[in-house]
Amino acid sequence: MLTETEKRRYERQLIIPGWDESAQEMLSKSKVFIAGAGGLGSPVLYYLASAGVGTLAFCDNDRIDESNLNRQILHSEKSIGQLKVDSASASLRDLNSNITLMPIPDTISANSIDNIVGDVDIIIDCLDNVPTRHLLNRYSIKRNIPLIHAGVSEMHGQITFLKPHVTPCLACFFPETSIKMKIPIVGATAGIIGSIQALEAIKYITGLGTVLMNKMLIFSGLDMRFDCINLQKNMKCRVCG
Ligand SMILES: [Zn+2]
Structure with a gap:
């Protein structure tokens, strides 16, 4: 049962056809893990907090630098030098004081991932490096977590919903490289793609609509196009094959 406060707070989403009180309760009982509290993590965390996802666990070991502020909207000038998870917690607490926040100032590694991610309903990849994305992918397969x-x-981006043993995994189509480079990015691009990640998580938890399984949505901001391509399992995949 939703409280009167929750009914008022979430009124505008509770009137969406199919989004009844039980859908809202599913959100409040869910736990989502967000890897990264930067450019993608900012819109993802803001929109999941505002929608009423009950527990948000988020991991980042970086501190805020001035050059983060063109896109990482959880943080502001006054938080330069702070841990991103601390600044994120303060921003999210201001937005919604009725959810549980689990900030994790740590680095995801093969040794730490079990303790850091634990048991969650969904994992959201908001990372900026390829090796850690593949660690998350292997964990997702091992623990059967989307x-x-x-x-x-x-000004472009891509997004897909990977469900273990139902869709391809990341390793089926995304090569493992360790090349590190400074990624050029305008904040609005991360805002668009991160917002879609949040919406996919909300739909999956509530059971509303369909998610991007076996499909990759590709956004080209320069000519303002969205395209969808089909993804296929790689039968020789070393992770899920
Ligand atoms: Zn695979």
């Missing part, structure tokens, strides 16, 4: 993958660069 993974919402996205990536952004300049």
